[in-house]
Amino acid sequence: SAVISQKPSRDICQRGTSLTIQCQVDSQVTMMFWYRQQPGQSLTLIATANQGSEATYESGFVIDKFPISRPNLTFSTLTVSNMSPEDSSIYLCSARTSGKNIQYFGAGTRLSVL
Amino acid sequence: GENVEQHPSTLSVQEGDSAVIKCTYSDSASNYFPWYKQELGKGPQLIIDIRSNVGEKKDQRIAVTLNKTAKHFSLHITETQPEDSAVYFCAPMTTDSWGKLQFGAGTQVVVTP
Numbered sequence: 001s002a003v004i005s006q007k008p009s010r011d012i013c014q015r016g017t018s019l020t021i022q023c024q025v026d027s028q029v030t031m032m033f034w035y036r037q038q039p040g041q042s043l044t045l046i047a048t049a050n051q052g053s054e055a056t057y058e059s060g061f062v063i064d065k066f067p068i069s070r071p072n073l074t075f076s077t078l079t080v081s082n083m084s085p086e087d088s089s090i091y092l093c094s095a096r097t098s099g100k101n102i103q104y105f106g107a108g109t110r111l112s113v114l
Numbered sequence: 115g116e117n118v119e120q121h122p123s124t125l126s127v128q129e130g131d132s133a134v135i136k137c138t139y140s141d142s143a144s145n146y147f148p149w150y151k152q153e154l155g156k157g158p159q160l161i162i163d164i165r166s167n168v169g170e171k172k173d174q175r176i177a178v179t180l181n182k183t184a185k186h187f188s189l190h191i192t193e194t195q196p197e198d199s200a201v202y203f204c205a206p207m208t209t210d211s212w213g214k215l216q217f218g219a220g221t222q223v224v225v226t227p
Contacts, residue, residue, distance in 0.1 A: 004157075033214075042203065043158070043217045092157055101146045101209050105157030 002027050004106035006093050012112045013083055020079045021109045023093030028073040030098035034066070037090040037108070046091075049076040083113045116141040120204055120218030127194050127225055135221045137204030138186040144206040147180055147187045148215070152201045161202075162189070194225045 003026040013019050023032065032049040047055040047068055055068035070076040080087050090110050096103040117140040127133050137147075148163035164171045164178045164187065171178050175194075180187040187206070191198055201222050205215035 042219050045214060048214070094157075101148070101163065101207070101213075102160055103148075103215060105150075105159070107155070107157045 001102075002029060002095055002097075002104045004093055004095055004104055006106035006109050008109060009107065010110040010112075012114065015084050015113055017083055018079055018081045019083065019111060020077050021091055021093070023076045023078070023095075023106060025074045025095050025104075028097075029095040030073075031096050032070060032076045033094040033103075034068060034076070034078045035092040035094060035105075037092060039090070043092065046078070049078075080111065083111075085113045087111065088113045116144065116206065116216040118204065118206060118216050118218045120221055122221060123219065124222045125224070127223070129194055129196060129225055129227050131194055133189075133191040133194055133198070133223055133225075135189045135202055135204070135223075136186055137188065137206070137218050139204075139206040139216070140185065141206070141208065141216075142185065143208045144185075144216075146207045146209045146213070147178065148205050148207070149176075149178060149189045150203045150205060150217075152203065152220075154200075158203060191223075194223075196225050196227055199223060199225045 005024045007022045034046040035043040037043045045058050046061045047057040049068050049070040051070045067079045090108040092108045093106040119138045145166040150158035151161045152158045162178050177190040201220045204218040207213045
């Protein structure tokens with residue numbers, strides 16, 4: 001199994017500012033993902049974080065708004081840029097290893113934008 | 115793309131009774147069928163999964179059944195307990211290099227003592 005740690009666990013931010021969320025996995029994984037979950041809703045995939053190259057974004061999400069880094073096989077960051085109240089949500093990091101379908105999730109970062 | 119429907123959206127059961135949640139998907143290429151449980155304030159946790167070459171899998175009080183012809187799979191929880199109260203998500207996927215979980219809308223299960 002893989003244990004995923006996210007920091008911060010929650011934050012309250014002012015509109016127009018940016019927040020970087022960190023994700024650390026306790027073992028090397030092939031794939032890392034970032035999801036957004038509105039309260040009471042399902043999970044929406046933002047992007048796949050690729051090691052050493054640009055992230056692959058899903059429709060409706062762009063790099064300028066959600067820049068992602070993945071410098072190695074165990075760590076990734078998601079930045080929510082130029083925040084507005086509509087960005088208030090839970091952001092979840094997830095990871096899985098090639099050849100194994102099990103996908104693990106962090107506890108999430110609860111973001112409120114005022 | 116994959117269209118995933120999950121029913122019911124909410125389910126209230128008496129402790130000790132059984133609960134069944136159904137997930138219908140559209141992509142015939144899907145070959146991996148997991149169920150995730152999300153408790154309040156936590157991330158989703160895999161509770162059981164099944165692959166397309168298997169029709170049923172059981173792990174203590176939970177089981178998953180798959181009907182690949184009809185493109186649906188179901189989560190069964192027997193002898194429900196208050197700690198089973200959570201949101202449950204199905205997330206079918208194709209297990210190729212680019213496979214991504216396609217989450218259903220979720221089912222809020224409430225087990226009342």
